[in-house]
Amino acid sequence: MEVYRIDIPEGGGPVSLRACPIKTDKVAFNVYSFRPWQALSAHRHPGSDEVFFVVDGRCLFYVGRDTEALGPNNAVYVPSGALHAILSCERGATLVSVQGPQPVTSIYGNLKYFCPACGLEAPLLEGTRTGDLNTCPRCKTAVRLKEAGEAFDAFEIAPPGGARA
Ligand SMILES: [Zn+2]
Numbered sequence: 001m002e003v004y005r006i007d008i009p010e011g012g013g014p015v016s017l018r019a020c021p022i023k024t025d026k027v028a029f030n031v032y033s034f035r036p037w038q039a040l041s042a043h044r045h046p047g048s049d050e051v052f053f054v055v056d057g058r059c060l061f062y063v064g065r066d067t068e069a070l071g072p073n074n075a076v077y078v079p080s081g082a083l084h085a086i087l088s089c090e091r092g093a094t095l096v097s098v099q100g101p102q103p104v105t106s107i108y109g110n111l112k113y114f115c116p117a118c119g120l121e122a123p124l125l126e127g128t129r130t131g132d133l134n135t136c137p138r139c140k141t142a143v144r145l146k147e148a149g150e151a152f153d154a155f156e157i158a159p160p161g162g163a164r165a
Helices: none
Strands: 018-023 028-034 039-044 049-063 066-070 075-078 084-100 112-114 121-123 133-135 142-148 151-158
Touching: 039 112, 039 121, 084 121
Parallel strands: 112 151
Antiparallel strands: 018 028, 028 084, 039 084, 049 066, 049 075, 049 084, 112 121, 133 142, 142 151
8 A cells, every 4th residue: 555645736827736646547636726816727528527625725616507616625526528617716725636537638628718807817607608798706897708719808898896887
């Protein structure tokens, strides 16, 4: 039996976001450390399920057309093929996940925008279309979305508080 010591990775850029300390030919065990308001962009794993568990902090979890606020001790099952994204909240978050079977392939899409007021990368739900409205999860600026290649463009229509600009 091998015992692992896993140091929580420092939250950082996309490359250091995830550590994968244990990986076999069947499963991968991952540790994610998010800085405050850091996004894991929407993606899907065509042939592999994934189960997430929130160890610490809070995050918004996006699966398909649903979003939920998760905190410590919450777990989420993401079936193979389902779009999913994570956005940590003001204190950041630590999550672990298990994925299988291996090898896991990941397909990213354009389901995100960058808030024109605060710069946040905000994930979007499956089915988002040009013309849809959204509210920045961090600064609450209301925006209208337009599909534009790798991400949606977002145009401010109301500042935080809701008064029309
Ligand atoms: Zn914002």
